[in-house]
Amino acid sequence: MNQTESRSAKARANGAGDERFDVIIVGAGFAGMYMLHKTRQIGLSAIVLEKADGVGGTWYWNRYPGARCDVDSIQYSYSFDDDLQQEWEWSEFYATQPEILRYANHVADRYDLRKDIRLNCKVIAARFVEGGAGEGTGHWELEIEGGGTVSGTFCVMGTGCLSTPNEPKIEGLGDFKGEVYHTGHWPHEKVNFAGKRVGAIGTGSSAIQAIPEIATEAAHLTVFQRTPNYTIPAQNRPLDPKEYEEIKARYGELRAEAKKQPNGLIYDRSSRSALETSEEERRAEFERRWAIGGTNFIASFNDVMMNTEANEMAAEFVRGKIREIVKDPKTAEILTPHNIIGCKRLCVDTDYWTTYNRDNVDLVDVSKEPVERIVPEGVKAHGKVFEFDALVLATGFDAMTGTLLRMNIRGRDGLPLKDKWAEGPRNYLGLAVAGFPNMFTVTGPGSPSVLANMIPAIEQHVDWIADCLAYLTEKGVGEIEPVEEAESEWMEHVRVVGEASLRSHCDSWYVGANVPGKPRIFMPYIGSVPEYARRCNEAARKGYEGFRLA
Numbered sequence: 416m417n418q419t420e421s422r423s424a425k426a427r428a429n430g431a432g433d434e435r436f437d438v439i440i441v442g443a444g445f446a447g448m449y450m451l452h453k454t455r456q457i458g459l460s461a462i463v464l465e466k467a468d469g470v471g472g473t474w475y476w477n478r479y480p481g482a483r484c485d486v487d488s489i490q491y492s493y494s495f496d497d498d499l500q501q502e503w504e505w506s507e508f509y510a511t512q513p514e515i516l517r518y519a520n521h522v523a524d525r526y527d528l529r530k531d532i533r534l535n536c537k538v539i540a541a542r543f544v545e546g547g548a549g550e551g552t553g554h555w556e557l558e559i560e561g562g563g564t565v566s567g568t569f570c571v572m573g574t575g576c577l578s579t580p581n582e583p584k585i586e587g588l589g590d591f592k593g594e595v596y597h598t599g600h601w602p603h604e605k606v607n608f609a610g611k612r613v614g615a616i617g618t619g620s621s622a623i624q625a626i627p628e629i630a631t632e633a634a635h636l637t638v639f640q641r642t643p644n645y646t647i648p649a650q651n652r653p654l655d656p657k658e659y660e661e662i663k664a665r666y667g668e669l670r671a672e673a674k675k676q677p678n679g680l681i682y683d684r685s686s687r688s689a690l691e692t693s694e695e696e697r698r699a700e701f702e703r704r705w706a707i708g709g710t711n712f713i714a715s716f717n718d719v720m721m722n723t724e725a726n727e728m729a730a731e732f733v734r735g736k737i738r739e740i741v742k743d744p745k746t747a748e749i750l751t752p753h754n755i756i757g758c759k760r761l762c763v764d765t766d767y768w769t770t771y772n773r774d775n776v777d778l779v780d781v782s783k784e785p786v787e788r789i790v791p792e793g794v795k796a797h798g799k800v801f802e803f804d805a806l807v808l809a810t811g812f813d814a815m816t817g818t819l820l821r822m823n824i825r826g827r828d829g830l831p832l833k834d835k836w837a838e839g840p841r842n843y844l845g846l847a848v849a850g851f852p853n854m855f856t857v858t859g860p861g862s863p864s865v866l867a868n869m870i871p872a873i874e875q876h877v878d879w880i881a882d883c884l885a886y887l888t889e890k891g892v893g894e895i896e897p898v899e900e901a902e903s904e905w906m907e908h909v910r911v912v913g914e915a916s917l918r919s920h921c922d923s924w925y926v927g928a929n930v931p932g933k934p935r936i937f938m939p940y941i942g943s944v945p946e947y948a949r950r951c952n953e954a955a956r957k958g959y960e961g962f963r964l965a
């Protein structure tokens with residue numbers, strides 16, 4: 416009997432939970448699937464618990480019209496197996512949601528993951544059970560909606576950063592007699608907007624993708640905008656077979672190069688300062704980037720995200736484009752943002768600004784006077800009722816912490832995660848929380864996560880966790896938990912580097928400002944992907960420095 420078997424067998428003998436595994440993984444998105452694959456490789460038993468009836472995580476839920484990734488598909492994909500990246504064929508530069516979901520399903524089949532993934536299995540509580548006399552070390556017990564518990568020595572949360580939809584706090588939402596859809600929880604069957612009057616609330620990334628598509632189908636679309644947003648055209652295109660072939664020939668090299676980049680992405684990152692560039696050259700560079708398209712625009716100059724004056728130059732260029740494209744000056748004015756570009760996440764669109772030139776699209780500014788309430792016929796704002804057949808809520812997510820906090824997680828001595836994080840998330844390296852032994856978070860707050868290229872960021876975390884589990888197993892260690900001091904130091908570092916970036920200086924979901932009452936804290940780690948990986952590796956190399964092993 417190996418160490419793994421003996422650990423599980425002991426726990427079963429203790430009657431802990433209905434079923435017992437070495438590792439319980441929550442979520443069958445890109446994090447959960449890769450974690451399962453790695454866990455098998457190190458010889459541990461694992462189960463993935465997934466509330467949906469399919470794999471794919473965020474790409475399972477976000478099926479709204481126009482949903483697409485704005486990181487190029489060549490980079491927004493797994494890199495852990497060269498055979499996989501060589502055999503899979505992306506059709507477009509930016510992949511659509513259905514194509515990414517097909518990819519997720521392909522991965523599940525290719526690595527025979529499904530037999531250890533339990534679908535329609537929602538975790539409603541997770542608690543750490545201290546080790547009894549027979550076992551010595553503790554374990555996790557997860558409660559499943561509808562009954563039953565699953566136990567595991569370790570628990571890995573692959574629950575995503577943007578996985579709990581943010582329902583707007585607008586009175587009367589339940590009173591509306593038409594159809595209501597949230598972009599983050601879209602139906603599986605096609606929603607038919609043909610001939611309908613549609614109202615859309617929100618103008619973030621999801622709305623900016625959905626609005627042009629809905630507008631072409633609906634009889635009429637009214638957009639309620641609280642904060643105008645910056646968006647850059649995607650300039651999406653099919654992948655040129657010759658270009659793709661060349662990329663595949665040096666895929667490994669490109670992946671290695673990406674790991675050295677601040678956001679883990681190969682970007683056309685300028686080393687010039689906007690302030691030290693002539694106006695003519697600056698404009699030419701902004702134009703060049705606008706024509707190429709995508710979030711790369713923000714890297715036009717190296718000071719755009721560090722200096723307000725440089726930022727204003729980039730922002731003013733986009734404002735000029737809005738004034739140029741949107742024909743009605745009043746609509747253009749409402750659509751024009753005046754805040755820091757790139758502070759809220761920069762959006763990428765196809766035909767967003769031109770959509771407001773359509774006769775069947777109206778814009779309502781709810782920045783000064785919010786939506787009053789939802790009524791059975793539609794939306795009441797500015798003292799009048801806008802009548803709709805369907806309402807689209809593109810109101811985002813309770814990002815980064817929302818899903819974990821709703822899961823009723825309790826650590827040592829029954830400590831609720833909700834209490835531990837009452838003033839904002841606290842953890843060590845974005846990976847583990849003091850007081851919650853043997854629990855890991857993949858791309859948790861305090862890690863580069865949403866500021867990085869998500870799939871490689873997931874791979875870096877999962878590799879680290881898997882190496883850690885292998886180490887613990889080899890050494891016969893049953894418990895791992897960050898020490899408070901290491902956690903505090905890490906949180907302080909996350910705060911200090913966050914402060915230095917303009918990104919932390921506005922109201923966005925990065926700081927929890929989109930959810931009323933959420934503590935304001937810049938949640939992701941902005942100190943760069945390579946620096947982050949270096950710190951994680953160093954902790955591991957020093958025998959998991961900053962952690963207490965028992």
Ligand code: NAP
Nearest residue numbers: 483484485583617618619620621622641642760809810811
């Ligand atoms: P979001 O960026 O948080 O946008 C939500 C929108 O709803 C905002 O315009 C917000 O206004 C508005 N809103 C919220 N509550 C409201 C209320 N009560 N009344 C009026 N307006 C209200 O959410 P998202 O668009 O779903 O995007 C979230 C993140 O998901 C993105 O930033 C991105 O990271 C990811 N995403 C990526 C892609 C992609 O790869 N292309 C696509 C979609 C999403 P305020 O700004 O005033 O709060």
